[in-house]
Amino acid sequence: MASSPSLKRSDTISGTMPEALRQSRFHMKKCFARFVEQGKRLMKRQHLMGELEKSIEDKNERSKVLDGLLGYILSSTQEAAVVPPYVAFAVRPNPGYWEFVKVNAEELSVDEINVTDYLKFKEIIFDENWAKDENALEIDFGAIDFTTPHLTLSSSIGNGMNYISKFMSSRLISSSDKAKPMVDYLLDLNHRGENLMINESLSTVEKLQAALIVAEASISELPKDTPYQEFQQRFLEWGFEKGWGNTAQRVRETMRTFSEVLQAPDPVKLESLFSGLPNMFNIVIFSPHGYFGQADVLGLPDTGGQVVYILDQVRALEEELLLRITQQGLNVKPQIIVITRLIPEAQGTKCNLEVEPIIDTKHSHILRIPFRTEKGILPKWVSRFDVYPYLEKFAQDAAAKVLEHMECKPDLIIGNYSDGNLVASLMAAKLGVTQGTIAHALEKTKYEDSDAKWKELDPKYHFSCQFTADLIAMNATDFIITSTYQEIAGSKERPGQYESHVAFTMPGLCRVVSGINVFDPKFNIAAPGADQAVYFPYTEKQSRLTKFHPEIEELLYNKEDNSAHIGYLADRTKPIIFSMARLDTVKNITGLTEWYGKNKRLRNLVNLVLVAGFFDPSKSNDREEIAEIKKMHSLIDKYNLTGQIRWIAAQTDRYRNGELYRCIADSKGAFVQPALYEAFGLTVIEAMNCGLPTFATNKGGPAEIIVDGVSGFHIDPTNGNESSNKIADFFEKCNIDAGYWNKMSEAGLQRIYECYTWKIYAKKLLNMGSIYGFWRQMNKEQKLAKQRYTEMFYNLQFRKLAKNVPVTKDELLQPAAPK
Ligand code: UDP
Numbered sequence: 001m002a003s004s005p006s007l008k009r010s011d012t013i014s015g016t017m018p019e020a021l022r023q024s025r026f027h028m029k030k031c032f033a034r035f036v037e038q039g040k041r042l043m044k045r046q047h048l049m050g051e052l053e054k055s056i057e058d059k060n061e062r063s064k065v066l067d068g069l070l071g072y073i074l075s076s077t078q079e080a081a082v083v084p085p086y087v088a089f090a091v092r093p094n095p096g097y098w099e100f101v102k103v104n105a106e107e108l109s110v111d112e113i114n115v116t117d118y119l120k121f122k123e124i125i126f127d128e129n130w131a132k133d134e135n136a137l138e139i140d141f142g143a144i145d146f147t148t149p150h151l152t153l154s155s156s157i158g159n160g161m162n163y164i165s166k167f168m169s170s171r172l173i174s175s176s177d178k179a180k181p182m183v184d185y186l187l188d189l190n191h192r193g194e195n196l197m198i199n200e201s202l203s204t205v206e207k208l209q210a211a212l213i214v215a216e217a218s219i220s221e222l223p224k225d226t227p228y229q230e231f232q233q234r235f236l237e238w239g240f241e242k243g244w245g246n247t248a249q250r251v252r253e254t255m256r257t258f259s260e261v262l263q264a265p266d267p268v269k270l271e272s273l274f275s276g277l278p279n280m281f282n283i284v285i286f287s288p289h290g291y292f293g294q295a296d297v298l299g300l301p302d303t304g305g306q307v308v309y310i311l312d313q314v315r316a317l318e319e320e321l322l323l324r325i326t327q328q329g330l331n332v333k334p335q336i337i338v339i340t341r342l343i344p345e346a347q348g349t350k351c352n353l354e355v356e357p358i359i360d361t362k363h364s365h366i367l368r369i370p371f372r373t374e375k376g377i378l379p380k381w382v383s384r385f386d387v388y389p390y391l392e393k394f395a396q397d398a399a400a401k402v403l404e405h406m407e408c409k410p411d412l413i414i415g416n417y418s419d420g421n422l423v424a425s426l427m428a429a430k431l432g433v434t435q436g437t438i439a440h441a442l443e444k445t446k447y448e449d450s451d452a453k454w455k456e457l458d459p460k461y462h463f464s465c466q467f468t469a470d471l472i473a474m475n476a477t478d479f480i481i482t483s484t485y486q487e488i489a490g491s492k493e494r495p496g497q498y499e500s501h502v503a504f505t506m507p508g509l510c511r512v513v514s515g516i517n518v519f520d521p522k523f524n525i526a527a528p529g530a531d532q533a534v535y536f537p538y539t540e541k542q543s544r545l546t547k548f549h550p551e552i553e554e555l556l557y558n559k560e561d562n563s564a565h566i567g568y569l570a571d572r573t574k575p576i577i578f579s580m581a582r583l584d585t586v587k588n589i590t591g592l593t594e595w596y597g598k599n600k601r602l603r604n605l606v607n608l609v610l611v612a613g614f615f616d617p618s619k620s621n622d623r624e625e626i627a628e629i630k631k632m633h634s635l636i637d638k639y640n641l642t643g644q645i646r647w648i649a650a651q652t653d654r655y656r657n658g659e660l661y662r663c664i665a666d667s668k669g670a671f672v673q674p675a676l677y678e679a680f681g682l683t684v685i686e687a688m689n690c691g692l693p694t695f696a697t698n699k700g701g702p703a704e705i706i707v708d709g710v711s712g713f714h715i716d717p718t719n720g721n722e723s724s725n726k727i728a729d730f731f732e733k734c735n736i737d738a739g740y741w742n743k744m745s746e747a748g749l750q751r752i753y754e755c756y757t758w759k760i761y762a763k764k765l766l767n768m769g770s771i772y773g774f775w776r777q778m779n780k781e782q783k784l785a786k787q788r789y790t791e792m793f794y795n796l797q798f799r800k801l802a803k804n805v806p807v808t809k810d811e812l813l814q815p816a817a818p819k
């Protein structure tokens with residue numbers, strides 16, 4: 001992309017564009033004439049650049065314009081709405097920053113316009129009556145965000161908790177009653193009605209400060225490891241309850257930090273204090289759709305990384321909760337419940353069981369609640385696009401079940417994906433509990449113009465419902481967890497998934513002039529890890545799961561085609577390039593097959609092994625998957641890949657998969673993730689955890705996970721030749737320099753240990769629950785105002801849209817009568 005040649009940070013596009021147009025007036029007249037030639041339409045950056053290039057025949061002239069200000073403006077433009085004689089540009093000079101200008105193509109005059117006018121102008125292309133309707137519904141969440149401080153630097157996006165601690169300390173310092181909100185917060189802390197930290201006798205800042213001085217002095221005389229129980233009675237007399245720590249040393253440290261915060265709050269101390277407070281014991285996690293189970297579910301429709309993520313997340317959270325509870329000196333059992341849909345006809349999975357303990361945890365469960373209508377229970381799986389009519393009832397049933405199961409309100413509710421986030425919002429609002437949301441992947445950016453063309457797509461995808469649900473959840477929630485920066489604010493070239501909800505329009509339905517602000521400090525990047533008991537380095541010989549080796553040998557090298565694999569590897573001395581994914585178009589497994597087929601050099605160097613979907617299209621009921629299966633077969637024929645490719649059907653045993661990655665590492669091979677777009681990409685970190693050098697798409701999360709050329713490699717899924725040559729270069733280099741493969745393998749592992757572990761994640765998430773929990777109390781009025789607005793949006797808009805989504809035609813089941 002062109003850099004900004006003479007555009008200063010303080011300059012606006014509307015300020016600089018007129019002069020830039022004037023300087024190249026002759027070419028620009030031609031260029032704008034081309035823009036408007038085809039009448040009303042929406043143009044994307046590549047189309048604009050294409051027209052610009054075609055308008056200037058002389059090569060030198062062309063590169064002068066492209067390297068200049070106009071080249072910069074056009075290459076920073078995400079889209080342009082053309083309604084002759086005007087062209088309105090949506091320019092994004094930096095992540096999160098947008099400017100809108102309207103240019104008259106004949107006169108080349110430029111007007112700055114605001115986002116509302118840009119959206120109205122764009123709507124003319126799709127629905128002129130709506131665009132002109134003065135009373136068209138406008139959604140403006142920004143208008144009620146009057147007290148929340150926002151960040152201003154693109155580089156600070158996603159680091160919300162850090163800034164909240166700063167805002168909190170300055171608020172505490174400047175408030176007239178100083179740290180009183182903290183004292184009130186402590187007074188509220190309890191476990192099942194039993195006071196924690198302090199009781200009513202320390203209800204003012206002064207009383208607490210004085211008591212802390214006395215207590216700290218007395219405790220400093222005790223040996224560091226004296227158990228809390230030994231001095232508990234004395235502390236109780238001063239007004240202190242359990243929760244300060246399990247030993248004299250820990251109690252003293254917590255008290256010292258508290259005293260310091262009461263004296264003069266500072267963000268680092270506040271964060272450290274909140275990470276130790278006993279405010280989190282019970283967590284509810286929602287993941288309604290799909291087949292959510294612990295075995296035999298991966299590969300079933302809509303069931304992929306989200307399930308893996310949540311199960312690992314629960315294990316890590318429980319471990320961290322148990323550690324914190326011990327350190328707080330408490331004897332409390334934490335409870336984590338994952339709430340999902342109960343599917344009576346569960347296709348051989350356990351998704352028809354109501355309660356299931358989560359493997360490798362002590363106190364965590366999956367709790368399944370069926371989708372119901374007033375006529376009965378839904379027996380079958382329902383696509384994630386079609387679940388909206390059932391969510392309100394599901395949320396009500398879930399709230400009742402959770403209270404029954406936990407025997408108290410949860411301390412934190414976390415949603416996953418659009419459906420889970422909506423249900424989490426309903427329940428959190430009802431119970432008054434802190435809420436976090438995780439999108440995994442927002443659907444909006446996956447389909448071009450899915451907002452403007454919603455009418456066309458709605459019968460199949462019900463995006464009107466989904467995007468409304470997304471807006472409600474992202475505004476209702478106290479904090480948002482993302483796996484990468486890209487998910488929020490994209491990259492220099494591409495807007496983030498959340499950023500695409502900042503302003504958009506669904507003509508005929510609503511115009512969202514302020515949907516979310518990516519500079520809101522509620523955004524936090526907390527990247528997941530991979531279970532290191534399953535995905536560990538191939539070099540850890542003692543731990544290798546050798547019992548799987550005969551099966552893996554069969555899976556990789558047996559020459560007979562069967563229901564588990566087709567194709568064979570004639571030369572087993574070659575390293576293997578490996579990929580594993582659902583057989584969705586966006587995963588681009590067929591793309592990788594084609595790159596391999598076309599690249600002789602790569603074919604000579606390595607074999608290709610793919611784990612993906614099925615081979616028989618009649619076994620799938622997913623249109624996209626069927627098309628991909630057929631394409632795979634035709635590519636294998638077209639490039640005559642027999643003897644060089646092994647296609648293995650979807651695998652469900654993660655332990656065996658872990659060993660499979662390691663066996664590929666034994667072959668000195670590599671993992672390739674070629675997706676057209678990947679929100680995060682768990683397989684990338686699984687492979688890296690196993691020590692397998694990894695090539696992954698530069699579109700989306702993997703671009704952040706891997707530092708190109710250092711801890712792995714980026715590949716461009718839209719440039720197959722370049723990507724396959726990059727992989728071939730790597731293997732050629734490995735042939736010359738035997739240490740190169742090891743170097744890349746180790747660098748990948750180092751990257752993982754520094755940034756992508758569940759331990760780091762769990763600490764961060766629990767700290768978020770704690771800090772944002774206090775922040776919401778400090779901002780009660782603002783929170784309530786927003787809640788009333790989202791409730792209205794839900795009641796007036798979402799419910800109406802959900803009613804339009806057809807409900808199942810399957811015969812419904814009647815619940816068994818209570819015994
Ligand atoms: N996976 C699997 N068997 C398969 C394909 C995928 O076990 O046949 C697992 C894979 O190991 C990873 C998850 O499913 O843990 C996929 O997550 P990712 O983030 O890569 O993609 P998603 O499917 O969520 O889009």
Ligand code: LCN
Pocket residue numbers: 305306309440441483678679680681682701
């Ligand atoms: C959904 C996706 O599409 C993947 O990119 C993520 O890795 C997965 O969820 C887990 O967050």
